[in-house]
Amino acid sequence: MVASVNSRRRSRDDVAGMALHLLDEYGLPDLTMRHLATALGVQPSALYWHFPNKQALLAAVSERILAPMAEVSGDGTSMHDAVRAVGTRMRECLLAHRDASELVSSSLALGLVSSPVRPRLLAAARLHGVPDALAEVAAEAVMHFVVGFTFHEQQRLAADQLGLLPETAASNLGEARAGSPADADFAEALTMIAHGLEVSIAQHRDVQKTRRDELSRTAG
Amino acid sequence: MVASVNSRRRSRDDVAGMALHLLDEYGLPDLTMRHLATALGVQPSALYWHFPNKQALLAAVSERILAPMAEVSGDGTSMHDAVRAVGTRMRECLLAHRDASELVSSSLALGLVSSPVRPRLLAAARLHGVPDALAEVAAEAVMHFVVGFTFHEQQRLAADQLGLLPETAASNLGEARAGSPADADFAEALTMIAHGLEVSIAQHRDVQKTRRDELSRTAG
DNA sequence: ACCTGAACACCGTTCAAGT
DNA sequence: ACCTGAACACCGTTCAAGT
Numbered sequence: 370m371v372a373s374v375n376s377r378r379r380s381r382d383d384v385a386g387m388a389l390h391l392l393d394e395y396g397l398p399d400l401t402m403r404h405l406a407t408a409l410g411v412q413p414s415a416l417y418w419h420f421p422n423k424q425a426l427l428a429a430v431s432e433r434i435l436a437p438m439a440e441v442s443g444d445g446t447s448m449h450d451a452v453r454a455v456g457t458r459m460r461e462c463l464l465a466h467r468d469a470s471e472l473v474s475s476s477l478a479l480g481l482v483s484s485p486v487r488p489r490l491l492a493a494a495r496l497h498g499v500p501d502a503l504a505e506v507a508a509e510a511v512m513h514f515v516v517g518f519t520f521h522e523q524q525r526l527a528a529d530q531l532g533l534l535p536e537t538a539a540s541n542l543g544e545a546r547a548g549s550p551a552d553a554d555f556a557e558a559l560t561m562i563a564h565g566l567e568v569s570i571a572q573h574r575d576v577q578k579t580r581r582d583e584l585s586r587t588a589g
Numbered sequence: 590m591v592a593s594v595n596s597r598r599r600s601r602d603d604v605a606g607m608a609l610h611l612l613d614e615y616g617l618p619d620l621t622m623r624h625l626a627t628a629l630g631v632q633p634s635a636l637y638w639h640f641p642n643k644q645a646l647l648a649a650v651s652e653r654i655l656a657p658m659a660e661v662s663g664d665g666t667s668m669h670d671a672v673r674a675v676g677t678r679m680r681e682c683l684l685a686h687r688d689a690s691e692l693v694s695s696s697l698a699l700g701l702v703s704s705p706v707r708p709r710l711l712a713a714a715r716l717h718g719v720p721d722a723l724a725e726v727a728a729e730a731v732m733h734f735v736v737g738f739t740f741h742e743q744q745r746l747a748a749d750q751l752g753l754l755p756e757t758a759a760s761n762l763g764e765a766r767a768g769s770p771a772d773a774d775f776a777e778a779l780t781m782i783a784h785g786l787e788v789s790i791a792q793h794r795d796v797q798k799t800r801r802d803e804l805s806r807t808a809g
Numbered sequence: 810a811c812c813t814g815a816a817c818a819c820c821g822t823t824c825a826a827g828t
Numbered sequence: 829a830c831c832t833g834a835a836c837a838c839c840g841t842t843c844a845a846g847t
Binding site: 521525557 | 691700727729732736738740778780785
């Protein structure tokens with residue numbers, strides 16, 4: 370059923386690629402070393418030549434899922450926009466693959482994959498003269514919110530697809546449509562976090578200014 | 590090694606209680622139906638009289654972990670304080686038990702346990718005349734941030750305990766000390782979210798006022 | 810009402826040995 | 829360098845049968 374069961378040797382990338390394919394097709398619970406090996410036309414033990422263990426394999430898959438994050442940068446008009454752009458993009462990455470948020474959440478928590486939010490928010494901060502420390506705090510808030518929100522969202526989607534809902538039904542179409550209510554909730558909460566960052570920046574500037582004033586007063 | 594292997598019948602609560610005990614003692618990966626049964630002096634299949642499956646059992650454990658949330662209420666001086674109080678309390682609940690955030694995260698995502706943040710923030714909102722919708726959005730942001738942050742924090746702790754760190758070492762003592770750097774990061778990010786809520790509230794009030802003004806203008 | 814015994818259908822991982 | 833074959837030490841869950 371799945372292609373490439375011929376006798377050619379597999380590369381590390383082939384393995385990760387097939388794993389991502391199986392993830393989309395059958396979901397995380399069925400992404401087992403044994404199924405993956407079968408799909409590649411190989412014995413399960415063969416996978417351990419390419420990856421030391423399953424978690425390492427899943428980390429490689431996580432990196433593929435987050436790859437499109439490279440395309441977004443915080444070069445917007447403000448930190449506010451950067452937070453929204455990066456957060457929105459990350460949710461898109463996670464929604465693009467089945468069970469991706471659960472997978473990425475664990476890779477991130479285990480430290481096997483680095484935050485895709487942090488470097489982009491740091492870059493934006495430097496562009497706008499905002500201290501790194503504030504960007505780091507915002508990056509944590511954004512990343513955890515996005516992963517948590519999308520995890521919740523995706524788990525509900527998976528439950529729906531198993532036909533566990535009573536009335537409203539699976540809202541048809543596996544793909545999340547553009548105007549979903551979750552979209553609005555997500556956007557609102559993300560905006561709230563962005564607002565919080567702006568307040569923190571303003572407070573920081575106030576403190577700086579007060580310090581300067583005191584300094585010039587004692588000096589003058 | 591673990592008590593209560595006598596012949597008395599077990600209640601649902603006994604099972605959940607022992608599960609929480611095993612969680613603290615051996616961690617989530619070793620919290621298996623078989624280990625739990627052994628600790629209770631019972632066959633694995635016996636557990637399925639008390640719970641339909643493992644996830645339901647884990648949901649019961651999650652509820653025990655979150656039980657202390659009942660003690661906190663949003664009756665502080667402001668919404669800002671309510672957000673901080675509830676968020677801080679939730680993190681304390683999760684840090685009080687090994688691997689608790691991973692466990693609770695999945696129960697929450699599966700919808701087997703309801704948000705402990707939502708009702709408390711809603712209560713606070715009513716007290717302060719803030720619309721429910723804003724409290725709901727804030728509740729989502731706070732909950733996901735807290736769970737995500739603490740998940741990350743706890744996973745690092747678990748890794749440390751397995752002696753996987755090179756230098757700084759496991760910062761001794763399994764218990765998280767009061768002055769940990771994670772505490773400060775957490776507090777800062779939570780404050781940022783609280784600030785964001787305040788901005789959203791202010792914006793809402795502005796919109797309301799503008800509407801009232803326009804109304805009285807067209808009416809007068 | 811609560812539990813046993815036995816089975817079913819799986820897992821991830823290791824490791825000597827092959828090519 | 830890359831993979832096979834076979835095993836090890838596990839899982840969650842079901843279900844007839846017992847008391």
